[in-house]
Amino acid sequence: xxxxxxxxxxxxxxxxxxxxxxxxxxxxxxxxxxxxxxxxxxxxxxxxxxxxxxxxxxxxxxxxxxxxxxxxxxxxxxxxxxxxxxxxxxxxxxxxxxxxxxxxxxxxxxxxxxxxxxxxxxxxxxxxxxxxxxxxxxxxxxxxxxxxxxxxxxxxxxxxxxxxxxxxxxxxxxxxxxxxxxxxxxxxxxxxxxxxxxxxxxxxx
Amino acid sequence: xxxxxxxxxxxxxxxxxxxxxxxxxxxxxxxxxxxxxxxxxxxxxxxxxxxxxxxxxxxxxxxxxxxxxxxxxxxxxxxxxxxxxxxxxxxxxxxxxxxxxxxxxxxxxxxxxxxxxxxxxxxxxxxxxxxxxxxxxxxxxxxxxxxxxxxxxxxxxxxxxxxxxxxxxxxxxxxxxxxxxxxxxxxxxxxxxxxxxxxxxxxxxxxxxxxxxxxxxxxxxxxxxxxxxxxxxx
Numbered sequence: 001x002x003x004x005x006x007x008x009x010x011x012x013x014x015x016x017x018x019x020x021x022x023x024x025x026x027x028x029x030x031x032x033x034x035x036x037x038x039x040x041x042x043x044x045x046x047x048x049x050x051x052x053x054x055x056x057x058x059x060x061x062x063x064x065x066x067x068x069x070x071x072x073x074x075x076x077x078x079x080x081x082x083x084x085x086x087x088x089x090x091x092x093x094x095x096x097x098x099x100x101x102x103x104x105x106x107x108x109x110x111x112x113x114x115x116x117x118x119x120x121x122x123x124x125x126x127x128x129x130x131x132x133x134x135x136x137x138x139x140x141x142x143x144x145x146x147x148x149x150x151x152x153x154x155x156x157x158x159x160x161x162x163x164x165x166x167x168x169x170x171x172x173x174x175x176x177x178x179x180x181x182x183x184x185x186x187x188x189x190x191x192x193x194x195x196x197x198x199x200x201x202x203x204x205x
Numbered sequence: 206x207x208x209x210x211x212x213x214x215x216x217x218x219x220x221x222x223x224x225x226x227x228x229x230x231x232x233x234x235x236x237x238x239x240x241x242x243x244x245x246x247x248x249x250x251x252x253x254x255x256x257x258x259x260x261x262x263x264x265x266x267x268x269x270x271x272x273x274x275x276x277x278x279x280x281x282x283x284x285x286x287x288x289x290x291x292x293x294x295x296x297x298x299x300x301x302x303x304x305x306x307x308x309x310x311x312x313x314x315x316x317x318x319x320x321x322x323x324x325x326x327x328x329x330x331x332x333x334x335x336x337x338x339x340x341x342x343x344x345x346x347x348x349x350x351x352x353x354x355x356x357x358x359x360x361x362x363x364x365x366x367x368x369x370x371x372x373x374x375x376x377x378x379x380x381x382x383x384x385x386x387x388x389x390x391x392x393x394x395x396x397x398x399x400x401x402x403x404x405x406x407x408x409x410x411x412x413x414x415x416x417x418x419x420x421x422x423x424x425x426x427x428x429x430x431x432x433x434x435x436x437x438x439x
Contacts, residue, residue, distance in 0.1 A: 007257050007260040007261070008252065008261075009257075009261050009264065009266075010258060012261050012262060012265065014275050014281070016275070019280070019281055021281065021285075030254065030258075033254050033255065033258065034258070036288060037281075037285055037288050038284075041280060053346045053352075053353075053356075054287070054352075056355050056356070099367065099370075101363075103360040103363045104359050106359055107359055107362035107366060111366065114370075131384060132380040136374065136376065140370050140374070163384060164387075
């Protein structure tokens with residue numbers, strides 16, 4: 001228990017103007033940690049005047065959520081007009097907005113917003129035939145929300161097929177089916193992939 | 206009555222003394238060793254960097270010129286405490302996930318007793334650490350102790366999510382390059398095939414080459430294309 005009463009004094013200095021903390025001795029872990037600390041301090045200072053500590057995660061300040069969904073709506077509108085590049089821009093802005101949320105706000109909310117935006121952006125990229133971007137976006141969408149996100153699973157599968165990576169596509173869609181259950185679109189895609197793979201085998205033989 | 210036979214008692218007394226002495230030496234040596242061992246057990250976690258930073262900020266030492274130690278604003282201290290809470294959450298998660306595995310391994314005898322001791326010590330230390338953080342939080346802002354770990358939890362979860370997303374994003378560049386290369390190679394192959402086709406076609410008939418070279422220049426592009434098709438079929 002003795003090390004609960006002691007600590008290692010670190011050679012820290014504080015900048016009187018910016019209040020940034022820095023260390024005189026340089027170790028990479030310490031520097032990374034101090035940077036995180038200074039970032040957190042900066043975002044703590046953006047809190048509204050009466051608050052000095054981060055408020056509890058719930059309830060959330062609705063302003064940012066409204067902005068994010070507005071950007072997504074504009075993106076969807078552009079998408080419907082088939083202006084895919086414009087739609088991508090709006091989605092990207094929305095993503096920036098959603099990902100720069102103060103760190104102490106609920107992750108669940110961030111995941112919810114981000115997975116839709118990524119999934120929509122993947123779809124727009126697919127219309128422009130930017131397969132690698134679309135596949136990355138779909139993968140990130142899945143990362144943000146694994147379950148109930150069949151569209152994103154399908155989109156990345158489709159992109160992999162388009163890039164000719166059939167093996168990967170089959171694995172991916174198989175995983176998607178495990179998570180999502182018997183999803184019709186995914187089943188069809190899997191069949192398509194398998195028939196393609198069979199065709200490739202025939203061609204090679 | 207008082208004529209005790211002292212000489213006769215020497216032997217049993219010696220026996221008792223030797224027996225007692227052996228027990229005492231054994232127990233002292235054994236205990237000392239055990240204490241040494243548990244003191245020398247490696248800690249479960251590496252040094253708590255965030256805690257050290259927080260406490261260092263509270264105990265800033267005066268710099269060379271000035272008499273007084275530099276004043277650290279409260280907001281920085283709060284940020285440092287929040288960082289400490291984040292690291293604590295991280296450690297709690299590690300302990301929770303390790304606990305089931307550790308105890309089942311111990312029951313099966315796959316790991317030694319000292320691992321379990323280290324683990325229990327880490328657990329106890331974490332409890333103390335949490336209590337300490339809550340107390341510090343309450344001292345810095347009223348009732349912060351109730352919410353600081355909720356906030357810290359979200360901060361940690363957000364950070365892990367962002368890390369994962371960044372990882373995927375970082376791979377995208379490579380994928381793009383790969384796809385660019387692959388696409389050009391597919392294109393050149395395709396063009397080659399096309400070239401082979403035209404060669405096949407043109408090898409048969411000379412004038413068609415002239416036609417295919419200027420398909421859109423003349424209004425008779427479609428008929429020439431049709432004628433090419435016919436020629437190809439031959």
